[in-house]
Amino acid sequence: MPATDAVVVGSGPNGLTAAITLAQAGLAVELFEASEGIGGGARTDELTLPGFAHDPCSAVHPLGIGSPAFRALPLAEHGLRWLQPDLALAHPVPGRPAVVLDRGFQATVASLGRDGHRYRRLLQPFADRWDALAAAFLRAPLDGFPPHPALLAAFGVPGGLPISALAAFFKESGTRAMLSGLAAHVIAPLSTPATGGVAMVFAAAAHANGWPVPAGGSQSITDALAGYFRLLGGKIHTGTLVRSIDELPPARAYVLDVSPRDLVTIGGHRLGRKYAARLGRYSYGPAAFKIDYALSEPVPWLDPDCRRAGTVHIGPSVPEIGNALKAVQHGRPPNPPFLITSQPTVVDPSRAPEGKSVFWAYGHVPAGWPGDLTTLMEKQIERFAPGFRDLVLARSVRGPAALEAANRNYLGGDIACGAFRGTQLLFRPIPVPVPYATPDPRIFLCSAATPPGPGVHGMCGWHAARTALRRVFGVSGAGMTRARMTEAIGG
Numbered sequence: 001m002p003a004t005d006a007v008v009v010g011s012g013p014n015g016l017t018a019a020i021t022l023a024q025a026g027l028a029v030e031l032f033e034a035s036e037g038i039g040g041g042a043r044t045d046e047l048t049l050p051g052f053a054h055d056p057c058s059a060v061h062p063l064g065i066g067s068p069a070f071r072a073l074p075l076a077e078h079g080l081r082w083l084q085p086d087l088a089l090a091h092p093v094p095g096r097p098a099v100v101l102d103r104g105f106q107a108t109v110a111s112l113g114r115d116g117h118r119y120r121r122l123l124q125p126f127a128d129r130w131d132a133l134a135a136a137f138l139r140a141p142l143d144g145f146p147p148h149p150a151l152l153a154a155f156g157v158p159g160g161l162p163i164s165a166l167a168a169f170f171k172e173s174g175t176r177a178m179l180s181g182l183a184a185h186v187i188a189p190l191s192t193p194a195t196g197g198v199a200m201v202f203a204a205a206a207h208a209n210g211w212p213v214p215a216g217g218s219q220s221i222t223d224a225l226a227g228y229f230r231l232l233g234g235k236i237h238t239g240t241l242v243r244s245i246d247e248l249p250p251a252r253a254y255v256l257d258v259s260p261r262d263l264v265t266i267g268g269h270r271l272g273r274k275y276a277a278r279l280g281r282y283s284y285g286p287a288a289f290k291i292d293y294a295l296s297e298p299v300p301w302l303d304p305d306c307r308r309a310g311t312v313h314i315g316p317s318v319p320e321i322g323n324a325l326k327a328v329q330h331g332r333p334p335n336p337p338f339l340i341t342s343q344p345t346v347v348d349p350s351r352a353p354e355g356k357s358v359f360w361a362y363g364h365v366p367a368g369w370p371g372d373l374t375t376l377m378e379k380q381i382e383r384f385a386p387g388f389r390d391l392v393l394a395r396s397v398r399g400p401a402a403l404e405a406a407n408r409n410y411l412g413g414d415i416a417c418g419a420f421r422g423t424q425l426l427f428r429p430i431p432v433p434v435p436y437a438t439p440d441p442r443i444f445l446c447s448a449a450t451p452p453g454p455g456v457h458g459m460c461g462w463h464a465a466r467t468a469l470r471r472v473f474g475v476s477g478a479g480m481t482r483a484r485m486t487e488a489i490g491g
């Protein structure tokens with residue numbers, strides 16, 4: 001018998017959650033990571049100047065705090081502490097106060113003017129039942145009868161709409177811009193089906209649990225997961241790029257937090273030609289262009305609510321956001337770009353030397369785009385925060401190539417590890433009931449290229465590990481992990 005029961009490749013939130021789930025079942029688990037540091041898209045580094053703790057990738061965690069997988073783990077005991085900014089999101093719009101998202105609904109409804117009550121009627125039923133909604137969503141679509149079918153059906157009617165159609169139910173241009181900005185996270189045209197559902201999930205998450213940042217940065221999530229994994233006896237090896245199963249220790253199961261491209265390479269002939277060809281047709285989406293800033297002061301937003309929000313979206317109108325997304329789909333850089341920005345220092349001053357700030361912003365660009373979006377991004381920030389450029393002490397700029405060089409899962413700079421289009425709107429990487437399994441009964445995929453897709457929530461890892469436990473190790477119902485999950489999500 002091999003000394004190692006299961007091997008996990010990749011230490012992103014999904015790889016670590018998979019490793020923990022396997023180790024909780026009493027298995028001997030080893031994890032291999034290509035980078036020198038662990039965490040994939042959940043890391044914190046001094047990218048610019050000493051004392052400035054930047055998140056190179058994820059910073060804000062509406063899906064993390066609401067994740068059934070994370071809530072079933074003792075992450076607080078391993079140092080994870082969520083910090084809630086006053087406001088989850090502010091979306092500045094010209095000529096009037098910013099539209100905001102808060103926990104609860106009061107500030108949001110007040111900021112939406114004539115749309116406040118209609119918005120609340122749409123979102124409150126889902127915010128109130130966030131745990132049930134998360135349990136229904138954060139799973140594979142074809143994996144048996146869904147839990148909470150009535151809730152899911154009620155969500156599906158507005159949620160299945162393109163955001164362009166859902167936003168049209170509202171009168172105020174600010175409401176429409178805010179909802180379009182939420183949907184733009186998936187970098188798809190506003191006419192894409194189900195982008196209404198994307199906006200509704202982000203909004204409901206804000207009202208239910210907030211959009212928190214982890215104290216100290218996203219690395220704290222990784223360190224808590226890794227700390228618990230090690231406590232369970234797990235071993236982590238860094239600086240090891242895996243190119244083939246043959247390079248790994250003999251084991252009964254291999255669970256891979258990698259892109260479909262790397263799955264084909266690593267699995268090789270074991271996966272069979274047909275499956276490899278289907279993965280070869282998996283489509284990757286547009287890219288991000290990301291800048292991390294060290295600032296001498298907080299961002300000088302004109303709108304006071306923007307100074308209290310953890311996240312600020314910059315896209316003053318639906319046409320402007322729509323044009324930015326359309327340009328990217330047609331292979332052109334956006335002008336002006338739609339920006340997602342994050343300012344964790346508003347709630348965590350420990351992230352920068354006294355009085356100073358860390359701030360990140362990213363825009364969307366075509367996959368593999370070699371240009372520099374810095375000037376256009378900063379022009380856009382200056383529209384809503386004049387004087388911003390004067391506060392920049394240092395910046396770390398990463399376009400698509402640099403993002404991919406730092407993490408192989410971001411092919412061409414696609415931070416979602418797969419496009420939000422066609423069958424991939426629902427099914428990743430291919431439409432099968434158990435997308436975590438492959439034709440080789442020992443090999444499983446657990447990255448964001450599987451349901452429920454991108455974000456720091458660990459659910460892809462949890463599902464993949466459960467599949468491996470059931471199929472390879474005969475642990476029915478994934479043993480105690482299922483019991484813990486049930487306890488965490490309340491039935």
Ligand SMILES: Cc1cc2nc3c(=O)[nH]c(=O)nc-3n(C[C@H](O)[C@H](O)[C@H](O)COP(=O)(O)OP(=O)(O)OC[C@H]3O[C@@H](n4cnc5c(N)ncnc54)[C@H](O)[C@@H]3O)c2cc1C
Pocket residue numbers: 009010011012013014015032033034035038039040041042056057058059060061062063064240241242243257258259262288290362403406407408409410415416446447448449453454455456457460
């Ligand atoms: C700029 C940016 C901003 C983001 N903002 C947010 C946010 O605010 N909130 C949020 O929830 N999400 C955000 N995301 C998305 C989020 O980071 C990802 O969806 C999430 O990290 C995916 O987790 P994962 O475990 O599937 O993969 P990853 O986190 O990408 O980890 C994969 C790991 O596997 C390793 N690996 C891959 N192939 C191999 C191999 N062959 N051998 C060895 N190791 C390998 C990689 O090095 C990497 O460490 C952001 C991403 C980016 C890039």
